[in-house]
Amino acid sequence: MAEGLIQIGVVGCADIARKVSRAISLAPNAALCGVASRSLEKASAFAAANNLPLSAKVYGSYEALLEDPDVDAVYMPLPTTLHLHWALLAAQNKKHLLLEKPVALHVAQFDRILEACQSNGLQFMDNTMWVHNPRTAAMAQFLNDAHRFGNLKSVRTCFTFAADPAYLKNDIRVKADLDALGSLGDQGWYCIRAILLAANYELPKTVLASYEPVLNKDGVILDCGASLYWQDGRVATFHCSFLANLTMDITAIGTRGTLHVHDFVIPYHEKEASFLAGTQTSFDDLVTGWAKQPEKHTVHTDLPQEALLVREFARLVGEIKFKNSKPDNKWPTISRKTQLVLDAVKASIQRGFQPVQIHH
Amino acid sequence: MAEGLIQIGVVGCADIARKVSRAISLAPNAALCGVASRSLEKASAFAAANNLPLSAKVYGSYEALLEDPDVDAVYMPLPTTLHLHWALLAAQNKKHLLLEKPVALHVAQFDRILEACQSNGLQFMDNTMWVHNPRTAAMAQFLNDAHRFGNLKSVRTCFTFAADPAYLKNDIRVKADLDALGSLGDQGWYCIRAILLAANYELPKTVLASYEPVLNKDGVILDCGASLYWQDGRVATFHCSFLANLTMDITAIGTRGTLHVHDFVIPYHEKEASFLAGTQTSFDDLVTGWAKQPEKHTVHTDLPQEALLVREFARLVGEIKFKNSKPDNKWPTISRKTQLVLDAVKASIQRGFQPVQIHH
Numbered sequence: 001m002a003e004g005l006i007q008i009g010v011v012g013c014a015d016i017a018r019k020v021s022r023a024i025s026l027a028p029n030a031a032l033c034g035v036a037s038r039s040l041e042k043a044s045a046f047a048a049a050n051n052l053p054l055s056a057k058v059y060g061s062y063e064a065l066l067e068d069p070d071v072d073a074v075y076m077p078l079p080t081t082l083h084l085h086w087a088l089l090a091a092q093n094k095k096h097l098l099l100e101k102p103v104a105l106h107v108a109q110f111d112r113i114l115e116a117c118q119s120n121g122l123q124f125m126d127n128t129m130w131v132h133n134p135r136t137a138a139m140a141q142f143l144n145d146a147h148r149f150g151n152l153k154s155v156r157t158c159f160t161f162a163a164d165p166a167y168l169k170n171d172i173r174v175k176a177d178l179d180a181l182g183s184l185g186d187q188g189w190y191c192i193r194a195i196l197l198a199a200n201y202e203l204p205k206t207v208l209a210s211y212e213p214v215l216n217k218d219g220v221i222l223d224c225g226a227s228l229y230w231q232d233g234r235v236a237t238f239h240c241s242f243l244a245n246l247t248m249d250i251t252a253i254g255t256r257g258t259l260h261v262h263d264f265v266i267p268y269h270e271k272e273a274s275f276l277a278g279t280q281t282s283f284d285d286l287v288t289g290w291a292k293q294p295e296k297h298t299v300h301t302d303l304p305q306e307a308l309l310v311r312e313f314a315r316l317v318g319e320i321k322f323k324n325s326k327p328d329n330k331w332p333t334i335s336r337k338t339q340l341v342l343d344a345v346k347a348s349i350q351r352g353f354q355p356v357q358i359h360h
Numbered sequence: 361m362a363e364g365l366i367q368i369g370v371v372g373c374a375d376i377a378r379k380v381s382r383a384i385s386l387a388p389n390a391a392l393c394g395v396a397s398r399s400l401e402k403a404s405a406f407a408a409a410n411n412l413p414l415s416a417k418v419y420g421s422y423e424a425l426l427e428d429p430d431v432d433a434v435y436m437p438l439p440t441t442l443h444l445h446w447a448l449l450a451a452q453n454k455k456h457l458l459l460e461k462p463v464a465l466h467v468a469q470f471d472r473i474l475e476a477c478q479s480n481g482l483q484f485m486d487n488t489m490w491v492h493n494p495r496t497a498a499m500a501q502f503l504n505d506a507h508r509f510g511n512l513k514s515v516r517t518c519f520t521f522a523a524d525p526a527y528l529k530n531d532i533r534v535k536a537d538l539d540a541l542g543s544l545g546d547q548g549w550y551c552i553r554a555i556l557l558a559a560n561y562e563l564p565k566t567v568l569a570s571y572e573p574v575l576n577k578d579g580v581i582l583d584c585g586a587s588l589y590w591q592d593g594r595v596a597t598f599h600c601s602f603l604a605n606l607t608m609d610i611t612a613i614g615t616r617g618t619l620h621v622h623d624f625v626i627p628y629h630e631k632e633a634s635f636l637a638g639t640q641t642s643f644d645d646l647v648t649g650w651a652k653q654p655e656k657h658t659v660h661t662d663l664p665q666e667a668l669l670v671r672e673f674a675r676l677v678g679e680i681k682f683k684n685s686k687p688d689n690k691w692p693t694i695s696r697k698t699q700l701v702l703d704a705v706k707a708s709i710q711r712g713f714q715p716v717q718i719h720h
Binding site for chain 2: 016018019022150153154156158160162206208210211212214223225227229233235237239241243244245246247249251253254255256257258260262263266267268269270276278279280281282283286287288289290293294304306355
C-alpha cells in the first residue's frame with residue numbers, strides 16, 4: 001500500500017463505477033483498494049473487466065468492504081433509494097463517503113447522511129464531476145467578474161438524452177424503488193447545480209415546475225423542467241429529459257456579459273474544454289453584424305474531470321487522516337442546496353404546478 | 361424609373377429606416393422612390409445622410425408620400441401605437457405595406473390592418489428580417505427533418521441587450537404612448553417568432569408569463585419572459601430584456617437532434633451565418649467525451665438578410681402588380697400568430713401570471 005495514498009473502495013458495480021474506478025487509479029493521491037458487489041462473482045468479474053490493480057480486493061458483500069479497516073473511504077454508486085442505509089453503515093464504519101448523485105430521495109434523508117458523516121468526523125462529497133473540471137473554475141471566475149459579466153439576470157440550462165427502449169424499460173433510473181427521482185434526480189441535478197453555480201450558490205426564493213412532466217407507468221419522471229426565481233429578479237429555467245437528443249447547455253446572461261456552453265456535464269473532449277464568453281457584446285453601427293462577439297475560451301487539463309474530483313476528495317480525506325483537520329463543509333453545503341431545489345421542483349409538480357417557496 | 365422595379369417609399373425617418381433604405385437599394389427588384397418625415401427638413405436630412413438615390417423624392421408629411429401615385433409600396437418604421445392609423449391610410453391609398461414589428465398593439469388592431477390590405481388587394485409583410493436569411497431556411501430544413509431532428513421536444517430562445525441610460529429614458533421603445541409593448545414587442549417578437557419556427561408555426565395551447573417582469577414607471581416592459589405549452593407536450597421558454605448583455609439564442613431539442621444558434625436575429629456577419637446541428641449526438645463508451653458532436657453549418661449569402669426581405673416583399677408585390685395575383689397569405693398569417701402569442705404573454709402578466717389559453 002503506497003504511503004500517503006487514500007485507499008478508496010467501490011461499493012457496487014454500477015456502470016458508472018467503471019469510469020470512477022479509472023478515475024481513482026488516475027488520481028495521484030488515491031488508490032483503488034477494492035470493489036464490492038452483492039456476489040463475489042460479480043465483484044471479480046468487474047475487477048477483471050476494468051483492469052483493477054492486482055492489489056485491489058474483491059468483496060462478496062457491501063458490508064465486507066465497509067468493515068475492512070484498510071479502506072479509508074468509499075465511492076458509492078448505488079441507486080438513490082439505497083443511499084441512506086448504506087451511507088449510514090459506511091459512517092458507522094468510519095469510511096469517508098463519495099456518494100453518487102442525487103444524494104438522497106429528499107433533503108431530510110440527506111441531512112441524516114450528513115449528520116452521520118459529521119458526527120464521525122468524515123468527509124462527504126457527491127460525485128458531480130463537471131464542477132471539478134478546471135473549465136468550471138474558469139467559468140465561475142467569468143460569472144463572478146463584475147467587469148466581464150456584471151450581475152446575473154437569467155440562466156437557462158438543459159440536460160437531455162434520448163434513452164433507448166431497453167434503458168426506459170430496465171435502467172435503475174426509471175424504477176420507482178431504485179432511482180425514484182428519475183430524470184430530475186439524474187440530469188436535473190446537474191441543471192440545478194449549474195444554475196446554483198451561476199447564482200453564486202444563492203438559493204432561489206421560489207420554484208415553479210413546468211407543466212406536464214412525462215412520467216412512466218410507475219410515476220418516475222422521464223422529462224420535466226422548472227423556473228427558479230430569486231428575490232432580486234434573477235430568473236433561471238431548466239429542462240431535463242430521457243426523451244430528447246443529447247444536449248447539455250448553460251446560457252447565463254449578466255448585465256455586462258454572457259456565457260454559453262454546450263457540453264457542461266461531459267465535455268466533448270477529456271483533455272480540453274471550451275466555453276463562449278461575451279463581454280459588452282454589441283452591434284455595428286448599422287446593425288448589420290456584431291462589432292463585438294463572444295470569444296471562445298479553452299481550458300486544458302492533464303487529468304480528466306472525474307480524476308480531479310477524486311483528487312479533491314482524497315485531498316480533503318488526507319487533511320483529516322494525516323493532519324487531523326475537520327471535514328470540509330463546502331461540498332456538502334452545495335450538495336444540500338442542490339437537493340433542496342430538486343425537492344422544491346418535485347413538490348411543485350406534486351402540488352399541480354404551484355409555486356414552492358424555499359426557506360433558508 | 362427603371363422598368364419593373366417596385367417603387368418603395370419610406371414613411372418615417374426612424375433609425376432602423378437607415379438600414380432598410382440601404383436594403384431597398386440593394387434589392388434587385390425594388391427601388392427607393394422617396395422618404396417622408398413630419399417635416400421636409402428632416403426628410404431631406406435623412407436623404408442626404410443616407411445616400412438616397414437622387415431620384416428619391418422627399419416629403420414633408422406622411423400623407424404626401426401616401427398620396428403619390430408613383431409609390432407602389434411603403435415601408436413603415438413608425439412606433440407601434442401609430443401603426444393602425446397610418447396602415448389604414450396606406451391601404452386606402454392602395455399602397456402595399458411593409459410594416460415594422462410588432463405589427464400592432466394587439467391582434468384586434470392587426471386584424472383591422474390585415475383586413476384593409478386584403479380588401480384592397482394589397483400585400484402585407486412585417487419587417488422581421490432574420491427569417492429571410494438563407495440560414496433560417498437551412499435551420500427550418502433541419503428542424504423539419506424527421507431523420508436529423510425528429511420531433512421537437514423543447515425550444516428556448518432569448519434576445520437581450522443592455523440599453524444605455526439615454527435609451528432607457530428616451531427611446532420610443534420605452535414610451536407608453538409609442539411602443540407600449542416595450543421589450544416584449546421589440547425583442548420578444550423575435551423570440552416568439554423563433555419558437556413558432558421551431559414548432560412549425562403551430563400555435564401553443566397555453567402561455568404562462570414568468571414572474572416579475574421589470575416595468576418602467578410608465579408600465580412599459582423592460583424585461584420579461586414566458587413559457588409556452590403545446591397539447592402534445594412540446595415546451596418553449598423565452599426571455600427578452602433591455603437590461604442584460606446582448607444575447608440572442610435559439611436552442612431547439614428534438615427526439616433525434618439539437619439546434620444551437622447564438623446570433624439568430626442579427627448574424628455576426630452580414631454575408632455568412634452559422635448554426636450548430638447535432639443528430640443522435642452521443643457519448644463515448646466510458647462517458648468521458650462525446651462520440652458524436654454537433655456540427656457547424658455555415659450558409660453564405662450575397663445579399664444581407666434585410667435586402668432578401670425587401671426582395672421577397674417586392675416579388676410578392678410584383679406578382680400582384682404585373683401578374684394580377686392575389687396577395688400572398690403566408691407572411692401575414694405568421695405575423696398574426698406571433699402577435700397572438702405576444703398578446704397572450706401580455707395577458708398572462710396582466711392577470712398575475714395566470715396561464716392564458718390561445719384559441720384557434
